[in-house]
Amino acid sequence: MIIRTAMAQINTTVGDLEGNKKIILSSIDSARSAGAGILLFPELTITGYPPEDLLLHTGFLRDNIRVLKEVEAYTTGSDTMVVVGFVDFSLEIYNAAAIIQNGEIKGVYRKMNLPNYSVFDERRYFTPGSRPLIIMSGSLKIGVNICEDIWVPAGPTNDQAIAGANLILNLSASPFTSTKNLTRMSLLQTRAMEYSCCMLYCNHVGGQDELVFDGRSTAIMPDGHRIVARSFEEDFLVIDIDTDQSTRYNLLEGKRKGYCKKAEVEEINVIIPQRKHQEFLPEETYRVSSEEDDLIDSLVLGLRDYTKKNGFKKVVLGLSGGMDSSLVAALAVKALGKENVIGVMMPSRITSDESKKDAVELAKNLGIETFEIPIESVFDSINGLMRPVFSDRTHDVTEENFQARIRGIILMGLSNKFGWLVLATGNKSEMATGYATLYGDMAGGLAILKDLYKTQIYRIAKRINEQTGTEIIPRNVFLKAPTAELREGQKDQDSLPPYEILDGILRLYIEESFSLDEIVSKGFDRETVEYVLRLLQRSEYKRKQGAPGIKVSKRAFGKDWRMPITNKYRD
Known part of the structure; x- marks a missing residue:
């Protein structure tokens, strides 16, 4: 049996029910034009994903059902199963999927396995479904x-396969x-071969806050x-699937013999058009892209969608002449x-001529508008103003931070006056x-490097130059030593271990949840590890107040990282 299928890999916006509906209806038109018998959308198509606490508002839930009914009515006169x-x-x-055909909801499947780890909080909102669903169309x-x-x-995939699903x-x-x-690709391939099923996996695309x-x-x-759709952009994939492949492959390999007892499944009936x-x-289209290219694409998409979906047209950032900015x-x-990108140079007497030159050269290379506002x-x-209060106390980090906070005030002032989004430039x-x-260099609406370690930033910057x-x-930005330039001769490594060592320790602790002893067993100096973990643990209050950042790692600061500020536990 040959079925023409379509997948609408679309970029919806959380809460934009009318906007999402327009995208859905346009995709239905495309499926009709292509003669598709099946049209598959991503998860929570109507509401956008993840809707989070919008789900606690009954008005939002009712409006989502209203839009579903409008989509249902739009399918009248069409044999395409949506x-x-x-x-x-x-x-x-x-969390559900509606099966719609010819102006009628034929059935509803309710998600059975609700993730509650990493950035997922589905058990906070949803009740799990109780039964797998099988759609019957002839054989x-x-x-x-x-x-x-x-x-x-x-x-459910296991239960559906046992029930005889061939798609x-x-x-x-x-x-x-x-x-x-x-x-993900390895898992999908394993599932299709394990259960001897053709599979269509339709994933969402786009940026949503940190995701x-x-x-x-x-x-x-x-x-x-x-056959794989494009990455980091919308796509509409049309494929003719011979579902008899499942039967032939199953008979040849004996894939479904010996599985567990058949589960109770819900069955609904539709008629899906076949093709000759x-x-x-x-041809197989899957290509493995480099880690750096994927990271660049994800940051670009995340920034673009965060900016546009929140109503901004332009962004502004401080240009220090360093690598992060x-x-x-x-990327901007x-x-x-x-x-749509404005750079602001805010030199003080500490700012070196080298930094000024590098910032000017970068802005010229990018062709962006710049302002110089000395501080x-x-x-x-x-x-x-503070001298009478500080009395005879010596200058220290307090005065250094005044400089960063002055720059934050300037950037936020430009944001207020012109409606520009401030990009913070800090890294993980x-x-x-x-x-x-x-309230200084942490000030901003979005920190796009927040989930990238310093060593990664150099690799990505190198790749940007290679791409162009x-x-x-x-x-020179690659060659000079990193510095905050808040005091004469300051270098990052005056206060921190070399980034190659620092990032190695942080990655093991944050993303792999290694203990202090386990990190030391990997060859790191104990005193250095203890120092880094002290810095990490005492800075929680800062991270809680920082701008959101784009998640690209296994565990990012933000939704992924929920450490208490008041916390006496030490590894």
Whole structure:
């Protein structure tokens, strides 16, 4: 049996029910034009993902049902079976998928496995569904499930396969993290071959606050053949699937023999149009991109969507001549265009001529508008204002931080006056150790490097230059020692271990949850590890007040990291 299928890998916005509806209806039109018998959307298509505490408002839930009814009515006169994500509710609420055809909701599947780890809080809101679903169309049996359901070994996919499904449809909203795509693809391939099923996996794409969804929706055959949609952009994938492949592969390999007892499944009946020939069956399209390219694409998409979905047109950032601000500026230009990026140079007497030169050269290379606003007179004024209170106390980090806070005031003033979004430029190494000034360089609406260690930033900056074929980020920015330049001769390594060592310790503790002793066993000096962990633990109050950042790692500061500020435990 040959079925023409379509996957709408779309970029929806949380809470924009009308905007999301327009995208859904446009995709339905495209599926009709393509002659598709099945159209699959991502998870929670109507509400956007994740809707979080919007789900606690009954008005939001009712409006989501209203939009579902409008989508239902729009399918009148069409044989295309539309599978769309929404929030189902009565006495409880459910993460659900509606199966719609010819102006009628034929059935509803409720997600059974609700993730409650990392950035996921689905058990806070949803009640799990109780039964797998099978759609019957003649000899064709289709299983529908949602995201996490396909990751669980003994989950609904297993039950649907035992019930005879030869096609599985999975609606997903799987956020990007570095190298996760390799795991995801391996899992999908394993599931398709293990259960001898053709599978359609439709993933969300776009940025939503801290999260970025990379798309890469996939059709995968029982023999492991993969057809993959574009990454980090919308796509509409049309594929003719021969579902008899499942039967042939199952008979040949004996894949379903010896499975557990058949589970009770809900069955609904539809009539899905068949085709005589396979016309749309692309060659395998899966390509492994480099970690640096994926990180660049995720940051660009995350910044672009955060800016546009929150109503900003332009962004502004401080240009220090250092690596972090240089990379943020380069990424902002890729995301928004040079005409929408403003750089501000705010030198003091501490600022070196080298830093000024590097900042000017970067701005010229990028073609962005710049302002120079010296802070020396303001700095002197604040020092004079505070002198009677400080009395004879010596200058220390207090006065150093005045400079960072003056710069924060200037950037926020520009934001208020012109409506520009301020981009903070701090990185994960700094956020971890507290090597950042609260209400100073931490000020801003978005910190796009917040989940990148300093060593990663140099690799990504190098890759940006390789992509452009020029030294967009000046060579000298790579060569000079990193510095906050808040006192004469200051270098980051005066206060921190070398970044190669620091980042190695932080990665093991934050992302792998290693103990102090376990980190030491990896070859790190105990005294250095103890020092780094002290910095990490005493800086929690700063991180709680920092700008949101784009998650790209296994564990990011923000939704992923929920440490108490008041905390006496020490490793």
